[in-house]
Amino acid sequence: MGTVQQTSRQHLVSQVLLKQFAMPGPKGSGWQLLPFDLDNPGRLHKLRSPRACGWAEDFVAFDSASAEELWGSVERRTPAALSAVHAGTPFADPLHVTVLCDLMALHYVRSRHYHEVHTDAFERTRAGLADELISTFPEELRREALRETGLHLSGPGALSAFAERLIQRSSVVHDHQSGKLFRTSIEKVFSKVRKMASAWHLEILTPEAGQFLLGDNPALTVHMEETTITYGMAIGDAQALVLPIGPKHLLAAGPKNLMRTVPQALVDRLNLLQVHAAERYVYMHPKSGLEAFTAIATQQRTDQKHP
Known part of the structure; x- marks a missing residue:
């Protein structure tokens, strides 16, 4: 009997999603996008392939094969749904809506944010x-x-x-230390959020001007007021879950299925959230012209963290 292969380099941002922000590079170099390092905003940011971006080492540290297969069940169906978005026909096939809602659920759960929530919950329980x-x-x-x-x-x-x-010495602590508990938890929570997503409708936002960028914690719960957007609340308390899926498209769980154009002011506010919610990187199309915007947003983020 063969042994289960552990995948060490695990993408938290799907490569199929990262590729939407990429363009063909010089001959033989393949698709490339621009990663912006928020910890080093002044450095020269070099183009990278989707494969080289959006990953973490041993995010699921115990028997990752089952989790990778679960993620793959969504990611393998994503290209057709994204093609329908680009063609302006995402609602012609109900399966496309299902896949795109699953993609939002996937990136909401397979995230550093959820890992922190899981770890904090375990430690609080363990402490008492x-x-x-x-x-x-x-x-x-x-x-x-x-x-x-x-x-x-x-x-x-x-x-x-x-x-x-x-x-x-307990099995629960051992399973936490090995990563087994997290793998079991993330798979269960994904199934739960995926079931919730099956009841969602989908808004697809297109910029009137400008482009969307993508953070390394890209699926965000948000609450929108007239002049402000807050993020990071529990999914049951959120007004919407949003996920950029390309420079010209962003998904939002909404009251009904529709595509609509939004002003650049809203695009900027949504991009600002991606910067503030990111762990370290945001990703953009090489010709987006968003480097200066991101540098300013990074300074705002730093000022908020260290007033």
């Missing part, structure tokens, strides 16, 4: 577990300590230390 064990099962802990160590634990400090020892 020893006290809960001591409060609920004090005598059982003492008996187990006596069986394992031959010692009678009486003080709260000793009992707490033994409870921590049991927790550290």
Whole structure:
């Protein structure tokens, strides 16, 4: 029996999506796009292939094959749906809407943001577990300590230390450390969000002027007011989930299926969110002319983080 292959370099931003922001490079160099390093905005930003962008090392660190197959089930169907968007006929086939909604769900879940949410939730639960064990099962802990160590634990400090020892040896902690717990969680949450997405309608926004760019945390929950857009709330509290799918198209979960043109002011606000929500990189078409905009947005982002 063969062994399962672990994929170390895992794309958090699908290559099929990154390619939408690329153009053919010099002869023999293939498709290229412009990654902008938000940590080093003043450096010379060089063109890269979609394959070289939007990835993380061992994002799913345990048996990534099942997760990769799950992502692939969406990504393999994406090119046809994107072609329909470019042709102006995304709603002619209901399957295209399904695929595009799945693509939003995929990038919402397969993200550094979700990894942080998962890790924070585990750590909060883990922090209070020893006290809960001591409060609920004090005598059982003492008996187990006596069986394992031959010692009678009486003080709260000793009992707490033994409870921590049991927790550290538990299968749940082991699965968290190995990455198995995260892989199981992300697959379950993706299935849940995908089911939610099946009830969504789809708005496809096209710029009146300018272009969209793409961050490395690209699928964002948003709430839009007349002059402001906030992002990052729980999906159930959001007004929409948005995802740029090319320089001239952005997906948004909306009240009905439609394509509409939006003013450059809204394009700029949506691009600003991509910059602020990104971990480190945003990606743009090499001829977009968005480098100066991104440099200014990066400074605003820095000022907000370090007032």
